[in-house]
Amino acid sequence: MSSSKRWAGLAVLCASLLVVVMDMTILSLALPAIAADLRPGAVEQLWMVDVYALVLAGLLVTASALGDRWGRRRMLVAGFATFGAASVAVLLVDSPEGVIAVRALLGVGGAMIMPSTLSMVRALFTDPRQRATALGWWGATAAVGAALGPIIGGALLEAFSWHSAFLVNVPVMAVAMVAALLLLPESRSDRPGTLDPLATVLSVVGMVALVYAVKHTGEHGVDAEGVGTAVVAVAALVLFVRRCLAQPDPVLEVRLFRSRAFTAGTVTALCTSIASIAALLLLSQWLQLVRGWSPLESGLALLPMAVAGVVCSPLAPALAERIGARPVLAGGLAVGGLGFLLVFLLPEPLSYVGVAASLVLVGAGSGSLAVASAAIMSGAPESKAGSAAAIEESSYEIGGVLGVAVLGSLAAAVYRADLPARDLAAAGLDAEASGVVRDSLGGALEVADVAGPGLAAQATEAFTHSLAWAGLAGGLVMLAAAALVWWLAPRDLDVSAGH
The missing domain is CATH 4.10.860 (DNA Excision Repair, Uvrb; Chain A)
Structure with missing residues (x-):
C-alpha cells in the first residue's frame, strides 16, 4: 500500500473515532431539550445517558474478538452502518423509551467501531515510528472529539431540534463507509481467539x-x-x-498484562480518561449554570483543552524518542494532575481565565495518550491487536465512568454539605423544594426563581466550592497514577521499536 493511501486510511479511522467520541458528550447538552419535548422521568433520563456507555463497554471484547476472526474492516463498516442506522432511527422516536433504544443501538455501533479503528492503525502502519506518529494523531482525535461534542451540540441545538444531535452522525458514517471500502485493507488475526x-x-x-x-x-x-x-x-x-x-488463544488475551509496559500504557489511558471526562462534565456545568453561558458559548470555552491535546498528541512520540517513553507517560499524568489542582488552588470567585489555564494543562497531559497507545499496541503481537485494542478502549470507557461517578459524586456531596436542609428550611423552603435545591444546581436555580436571588447566590457558591474539592481529589489521583506509571514502565521503554 502506498504511503498516501495509508495516511488517507488513517484519516478515515480518525473521522469515525471523532463521531463516536463526540456522541459520548453531545447528549449532555441535548438532554434538556429532549426532556422538554418527551417529558421523561428521572429514571428514564438516567438511562438515556447511561445506556450508551453500558452497551459500548459490554460489547467491546466481543466485537474486537469477532473482528479478529471475521475481518476488522468488515467489522468497522458494519459498525458504521449500525451507527448511521441508529442515528436515522431517531426520526421515528416519539417517547423516552425510543431515545433509550436509539442510544443502545448507537452503543452497539460504537463497540464495533472503536476497537476496530485501533486494530486497523496497527495493521496499516507496520513501521513502529510511523505507527507512533499515527497513534499520536489518533489520540489527538479522541481529545478533539470530547471537546467538539459540546461545541457542535450547542450550535445544532441553537438552530435545530434535539434530533439534530443524532442526525449529524449520518453523513459522516455514509462517507466513512465508502472511504473504508476504498482505502482500508482487510485485516484479521492469524490466531483469532477461540469462539467461546x-x-x-x-x-x-x-x-x-x-x-x-x-x-x-x-x-x-x-x-x-x-x-x-x-x-x-x-x-x-x-x-x-x-x-x-x-485457553491458548482466548477471546481476550489477558496475558498481555504480564508486560509492565503494556500495563503502564493501560493505566495511563484509564487515568487520562478519568481526568478528561470529569473535567468536561464539571466545568461545562459551571460555565452554563454559574457563569450563565449558552451551550455554544460553553462548548467554545472548553476549546483550550482540545487545542492543547491536538498540539501535544502528535509531539508526544517525538518527545518520547528523545527523552524516553517513561517520562512522557508519567509526565502527562502529572501535568493533567496539576491542571486539576489549579482549580483547587485558584482564589474564589473562580474566573474563566483560571479555568482555561486548567483546561490547557489537562489537555496537554492527555497528549501522553499517543505514547500510551503506542506502548499498548507495540507491546502486542499482530495476532493479538484486537485484544490490545479492546483492553485500551475498555480502559477509556471505565475511566470515563469513574471520572463521572467518583469525582462527580464527590462534587455532589460537597455541594449538598454546603446547603444543609435545616438552613433551607429556616429560609422558608418546604421539604420538596429543599430536596430539589440539594439535588442539583439546575434545580436550585429553578427554585430560586420563586424563592429569590439569595438562594441562587448561595447555590452557585456551593457548586463552585464543590468544583474546587473535586479538583483536589482529581489532582491527587492523577499524581498518584503518575508515580505508579513511573514505577511500572521500564526505564528503557521505546515505543518506536515495537513488533
Missing part, C-alpha cells in the same frame, strides 16, 4: 455490571443494589479472566 460463548457472556455481564455499579454508587451512594451489582461484576470478570488464562 460462555466467555463472551461473562465478559458482557461483567463489563455491564461493573459500569452500572460504578454509576449507581456514584449517583445513589452505597446501597444493596450497588453492592450486589458490584459483586456480580467481580465474579463474572474473575471467571472470565480464569477462562481466558486456561
Whole structure:
C-alpha cells in the first residue's frame, strides 16, 4: 500500500473515532431539550445517558474478538452502518423509551467501531515510528472529539431540534463507509481467539455490571443494589479472566498484562480518561449554570483543552524518542494532575481565565495518550491487536465512568454539605423544594426563581466550592497514577521499536 493511501486510511479511522467520541458528550447538552419535548422521568433520563456507555463497554471484547476472526474492516463498516442506522432511527422516536433504544443501538455501533479503528492503525502502519506518529494523531482525535461534542451540540441545538444531535452522525458514517471500502485493507488475526460463548457472556455481564455499579454508587451512594451489582461484576470478570488464562488463544488475551509496559500504557489511558471526562462534565456545568453561558458559548470555552491535546498528541512520540517513553507517560499524568489542582488552588470567585489555564494543562497531559497507545499496541503481537485494542478502549470507557461517578459524586456531596436542609428550611423552603435545591444546581436555580436571588447566590457558591474539592481529589489521583506509571514502565521503554 502506498504511503498516501495509508495516511488517507488513517484519516478515515480518525473521522469515525471523532463521531463516536463526540456522541459520548453531545447528549449532555441535548438532554434538556429532549426532556422538554418527551417529558421523561428521572429514571428514564438516567438511562438515556447511561445506556450508551453500558452497551459500548459490554460489547467491546466481543466485537474486537469477532473482528479478529471475521475481518476488522468488515467489522468497522458494519459498525458504521449500525451507527448511521441508529442515528436515522431517531426520526421515528416519539417517547423516552425510543431515545433509550436509539442510544443502545448507537452503543452497539460504537463497540464495533472503536476497537476496530485501533486494530486497523496497527495493521496499516507496520513501521513502529510511523505507527507512533499515527497513534499520536489518533489520540489527538479522541481529545478533539470530547471537546467538539459540546461545541457542535450547542450550535445544532441553537438552530435545530434535539434530533439534530443524532442526525449529524449520518453523513459522516455514509462517507466513512465508502472511504473504508476504498482505502482500508482487510485485516484479521492469524490466531483469532477461540469462539467461546460462555466467555463472551461473562465478559458482557461483567463489563455491564461493573459500569452500572460504578454509576449507581456514584449517583445513589452505597446501597444493596450497588453492592450486589458490584459483586456480580467481580465474579463474572474473575471467571472470565480464569477462562481466558486456561485457553491458548482466548477471546481476550489477558496475558498481555504480564508486560509492565503494556500495563503502564493501560493505566495511563484509564487515568487520562478519568481526568478528561470529569473535567468536561464539571466545568461545562459551571460555565452554563454559574457563569450563565449558552451551550455554544460553553462548548467554545472548553476549546483550550482540545487545542492543547491536538498540539501535544502528535509531539508526544517525538518527545518520547528523545527523552524516553517513561517520562512522557508519567509526565502527562502529572501535568493533567496539576491542571486539576489549579482549580483547587485558584482564589474564589473562580474566573474563566483560571479555568482555561486548567483546561490547557489537562489537555496537554492527555497528549501522553499517543505514547500510551503506542506502548499498548507495540507491546502486542499482530495476532493479538484486537485484544490490545479492546483492553485500551475498555480502559477509556471505565475511566470515563469513574471520572463521572467518583469525582462527580464527590462534587455532589460537597455541594449538598454546603446547603444543609435545616438552613433551607429556616429560609422558608418546604421539604420538596429543599430536596430539589440539594439535588442539583439546575434545580436550585429553578427554585430560586420563586424563592429569590439569595438562594441562587448561595447555590452557585456551593457548586463552585464543590468544583474546587473535586479538583483536589482529581489532582491527587492523577499524581498518584503518575508515580505508579513511573514505577511500572521500564526505564528503557521505546515505543518506536515495537513488533
